[in-house]
Amino acid sequence: MRRILFLARAEVLHVVRDRATLAQVLIVPIVQLLILSNAATFRILNTPTYVVDFDRTSASRGLVTRFAASGHFQVTGQSASLDLANEALLRGDVTMVLTIPRQFEASLVRTGVAPIELSVNAEKGSAAGIVQSYASSIVATYASELSPATEPVPIRDVPRIDVRMRSWYNATLNYKHYMVPGILVALVTLIGTLLTAQNIAREKELGTLEQLNVTPITRGQFIAAKLLPFWALGLINLAIGLLVARLVFGVPVRGSVLLLFGSAALYLVVALAIGLWISTLVETQQQAMFVTFFIMNVYLLMSGLFTPIDSMAPWVQVVSQLNPVRHFVTIARAILIKGAGLAEIARPLMILAVYGAVMLTLAVRQYSKRTA
Numbered sequence: 001m002r003r004i005l006f007l008a009r010a011e012v013l014h015v016v017r018d019r020a021t022l023a024q025v026l027i028v029p030i031v032q033l034l035i036l037s038n039a040a041t042f043r044i045l046n047t048p049t050y051v052v053d054f055d056r057t058s059a060s061r062g063l064v065t066r067f068a069a070s071g072h073f074q075v076t077g078q079s080a081s082l083d084l085a086n087e088a089l090l091r092g093d094v095t096m097v098l099t100i101p102r103q104f105e106a107s108l109v110r111t112g113v114a115p116i117e118l119s120v121n122a123e124k125g126s127a128a129g130i131v132q133s134y135a136s137s138i139v140a141t142y143a144s145e146l147s148p149a150t151e152p153v154p155i156r157d158v159p160r161i162d163v164r165m166r167s168w169y170n171a172t173l174n175y176k177h178y179m180v181p182g183i184l185v186a187l188v189t190l191i192g193t194l195l196t197a198q199n200i201a202r203e204k205e206l207g208t209l210e211q212l213n214v215t216p217i218t219r220g221q222f223i224a225a226k227l228l229p230f231w232a233l234g235l236i237n238l239a240i241g242l243l244v245a246r247l248v249f250g251v252p253v254r255g256s257v258l259l260l261f262g263s264a265a266l267y268l269v270v271a272l273a274i275g276l277w278i279s280t281l282v283e284t285q286q287q288a289m290f291v292t293f294f295i296m297n298v299y300l301l302m303s304g305l306f307t308p309i310d311s312m313a314p315w316v317q318v319v320s321q322l323n324p325v326r327h328f329v330t331i332a333r334a335i336l337i338k339g340a341g342l343a344e345i346a347r348p349l350m351i352l353a354v355y356g357a358v359m360l361t362l363a364v365r366q367y368s369k370r371t372a
Helices: 002-017 019-039 058-069 082-091 104-111 126-150 175-206 208-213 219-248 257-281 285-301 314-322 324-338 346-371
Strands: 047-053 073-079 096-100 117-120
Touching (some): 019 175, 019 219, 047 058, 047 082, 058 073, 058 104, 058 126, 073 082, 073 126, 082 096, 082 117, 096 126, 175 219, 175 257, 175 285, 219 257, 257 285, 257 324, 257 346, 285 324
Parallel strands (some): 047 073
Antiparallel strands (some): 096 117
C-alpha cells in the first residue's frame, strides 16, 4: 500500500506542477459546462419567420401578432409576394413562412373554418418538428379565442374531453435540468478516459515505462497508483461541476449526494479502465487522443444525452446497453431530478459494476502482454 501511495503522490505532483494539465483537469471542464449547457437546448426561440398576408384583416393581423408575441417566432420579413418568401426560405434567412390566404376572416365568420399555410425548412430535421409544434399550438390557441365570435351556430351537448397535463420531476420544463447532468457526466468521462490513456502513453514515449516495470513494484500496484489520482480528480471534477450546476443553472438535487458520488466512484473505475485499455493499443499520446475521441463520439451519440434512447432504432437501443455513459447519465438524472434511491438505480448500477470488472481485467491483462 505504501508503494501505491508513493507512486500516486508522485503522479499528483506531476499534475500539479504541469499547469497545462491542471487547467485541462479543473478549469476546462467547468468552462465547457457553462458553454455547452447554454448551447445544447431543445428549446427554439426567435425562429426567423416570413409572413405573406393576402387577407390584411383584423383576424389575420391578430394571428401574426400572436406569432410575434409568443417568443418562439420573430417576424423578419412581411410582404404579399410568395416569390420573395420562397427566396428567403431558400437562402436560409428564414426558417418558416406563414401564408394567410385571401378571405381568411370572411371564411372564419361564414363557416368557422379557414386555412393557413406553414412552410417550414425541414433541412434541420427535428428542429423543424419542434417549430411546427410551436406554430400549431399558437394557431390552436388563437382559434379557440376566435371560436365564440366566429362560430355561426353554438354547438351544445357535444361531449368534450378536458385534458389537464401535469409535468412530473421538471414542472417548469427547464431543459437545463435535463441537459446539465448529462453534460457533466460527459465531461467527467472525457477527462478520466483521456488523461489515463495519455498518461501511460507518455510513459511509453519517455521510455520510463520499462524502467518502472523492472522495479520491485507489481503491475497491479503500478496500475493502481496510476489510476488512483485520476479517480480522485474525476470525483473533484464532479463536485465542482455539481456546485456550478446548482448555483448557476439551478439544477435540483433531490436525491442523495452520497449515492451520486458512490455511483460516480464506480463509474470512474469503468472510465479509467477504458483509458487503460486504450493505452495498451497505442504508442503515443497523439494516438491515444485520436482513439479516445473516436470512442467518446460513439459513446455520447448513443448515451441518450442529446437524443432520447426511446427514439433510436431498436437495434441501436440494444447496442447502447454496452455503453457505460448511458447508464451513468441515467443514474445522474434519476438521482438529481427524480430523487431516486438505490432501489431505482440498482439495474444500471449493477451493469456498471460488471462492466468495470470486465474492462479492468481485460485492460490489465492486455497491458501485461504488451509490456512484458
